[in-house]
Amino acid sequence: MTEPQHRRTLRRPGVALGPGLVSAALLIAVWAVAASLTERPQHLPSPVAVFRVLGQLIGSGELWLHVGMTLFRVTAAFVAAMALGGALGLWMGRSRTADRWMNPALVVLLNIPALVVIVLCYIWIGLNETAAILAVALNKIPVVAVMLRESAGALRPDLDDMATAFRMSPLARLRHVVLPQLAPAIAAAARSGIALIWKIVLVVEFLGRSNGVGFKIHLAFSNFDVARLLAWSLAFVAVMLLIDMAVLRPWQARANRWRVDAP
Amino acid sequence: MRLDLTAKSFGPRPILGPVSLTVGAGQRVALLGPSGVGKTTLLRIIAGLDRDFAGTRAVPDRLAMVFQEPTLLPWRTALTNLTLPTGATRAEAAALMAQVGLAGREAAYPRQLSLGQQRRLSLARAFAARPGILLMDEPFASLDEATRDRMLDLTAQLLDSSGAGLILVTHDPAEAARLSARPLTLSGSPATLG
Numbered sequence: 001m002t003e004p005q006h007r008r009t010l011r012r013p014g015v016a017l018g019p020g021l022v023s024a025a026l027l028i029a030v031w032a033v034a035a036s037l038t039e040r041p042q043h044l045p046s047p048v049a050v051f052r053v054l055g056q057l058i059g060s061g062e063l064w065l066h067v068g069m070t071l072f073r074v075t076a077a078f079v080a081a082m083a084l085g086g087a088l089g090l091w092m093g094r095s096r097t098a099d100r101w102m103n104p105a106l107v108v109l110l111n112i113p114a115l116v117v118i119v120l121c122y123i124w125i126g127l128n129e130t131a132a133i134l135a136v137a138l139n140k141i142p143v144v145a146v147m148l149r150e151s152a153g154a155l156r157p158d159l160d161d162m163a164t165a166f167r168m169s170p171l172a173r174l175r176h177v178v179l180p181q182l183a184p185a186i187a188a189a190a191r192s193g194i195a196l197i198w199k200i201v202l203v204v205e206f207l208g209r210s211n212g213v214g215f216k217i218h219l220a221f222s223n224f225d226v227a228r229l230l231a232w233s234l235a236f237v238a239v240m241l242l243i244d245m246a247v248l249r250p251w252q253a254r255a256n257r258w259r260v261d262a263p
Numbered sequence: 264m265r266l267d268l269t270a271k272s273f274g275p276r277p278i279l280g281p282v283s284l285t286v287g288a289g290q291r292v293a294l295l296g297p298s299g300v301g302k303t304t305l306l307r308i309i310a311g312l313d314r315d316f317a318g319t320r321a322v323p324d325r326l327a328m329v330f331q332e333p334t335l336l337p338w339r340t341a342l343t344n345l346t347l348p349t350g351a352t353r354a355e356a357a358a359l360m361a362q363v364g365l366a367g368r369e370a371a372y373p374r375q376l377s378l379g380q381q382r383r384l385s386l387a388r389a390f391a392a393r394p395g396i397l398l399m400d401e402p403f404a405s406l407d408e409a410t411r412d413r414m415l416d417l418t419a420q421l422l423d424s425s426g427a428g429l430i431l432v433t434h435d436p437a438e439a440a441r442l443s444a445r446p447l448t449l450s451g452s453p454a455t456l457g
Binding site: 158159161162163164165166167168172176177180183255257258259 | 307310311312326327328330332334336337338339347348349372373374388392398
């Protein structure tokens with residue numbers, strides 16, 4: 001897609017939404033065909049069966065309680081990971097000494113399997129909310145830090161000089177000079193982060209919580225109830241898609257207003 | 264503003280030798296000399312952008328700088344490019360924009376302005392800081408003649424009305440003369456003021 005075409009698409013969300021809806025409908029059609037061909041419907045229930053379960057979950061109010069708990073954990077871990085990972089990445093990108101000292105720890109954290117971090121947090125801290133959120137945040141912090149470090153190392157020196165010459169306060173400098181330059185990296189880290197975080201939250205709930213979508217998937221797995229398992233997964237995917245469309249995309253479009261040639 | 268520089272080097276390479284420079288309120292000086300002699304380095308030391316030098320520096324609280332390039336914040340509007348770095352009010356900033364011929368363009372982003380307009384905005388920003396001394400680093404280089412003339416006239420008017428002092432780095436003695444700046448030539452290796 002050329003640059004002007006891309007801009008037009010960004011301005012008219014309806015245009016971007018069309019292909020998305022068509023591809024989702026195609027996916028459901030493929031699923032329906034596969035479900036009708038299988039000899040074991042309990043392994044792959046039809047979309048209708050799954051949506052029926054989803055309807056029951058919505059009607060009983062059970063969906064909102066568990067999706068709400070998962071969403072709370074996703075939000076808390078996301079905020080912690082973006083704040084700490086962002087600060088760490090900015091520091092490492094701006095200071096060669098900090099980068100030299102922190103890089104080995106970052107590489108180690110990046111390569112520890114998520115499951116190990118989760119299990120260790122539960123063992124060391126206990127089967128509680130703090131351990132659950134910390135385990136998720138610890139998995140994402142190094143990823144955010146690496147993404148932000150690369151951008152922070154390439155900040156424009158001329159704008160740094162301008163801020164110094166005009167004696168801008170450190171806070172004003174961060175807000176108006178540094179963060180806007182990091183906005184594309186922050187947006188990329190946020191969007192990839194939210195996708196990674198909610199998947200890890202489900203594992204954390206699966207292993208050690210008594211509520212949330214991950215817990216319900218655990219129960220569905222124990223009862224070999226694939227329809228229920230898919231219904232819970234679909235419900236949460238829908239919530240995350242909604243967050244992407246209603247929060248992340250509009251924020252990104254707003255942050256990119258200055259890139260447009262004509263007012 | 265008073266600078267007593269003993270020496271400045273980049274690694275083992277000495278750039279500037281002993282330089283003593285005093286600029287009082289309302290005084291205007293121009294630092295002349297060939298390319299690469301160290302004019303910009305000297306101005307960066309005065310501006311506080313380069314602190315790795317031997318010597319002492321005393322500057323007024325309010326300094327402002329006009330860079331070779333406009334150096335604007337691309338993600339902020341023209342008006343906020345004036346108010347944010349300088350602390351000027353929106354009304355003061357709008358008045359300055361009108362003085363440099365940019366009335367009505369307050370809401371435009373820098374990339375929506377021509378290069379000449381961006382340079383005028385950068386000049387307005389410097390005066391929005393109400394500087395005791397204005398530092399200018401070859402701000403008229405690479406401009407076409409008409410734009411350069413307009414910028415020189417605007418700078419002279421704003422200097423007259425604000426009463427600010429001036430340290431101008433340029434390789435063109437005519438620019439120094441247009442702004443009534445006392446020419447000082449930087450020469451030699453390491454460079455000193457002649």
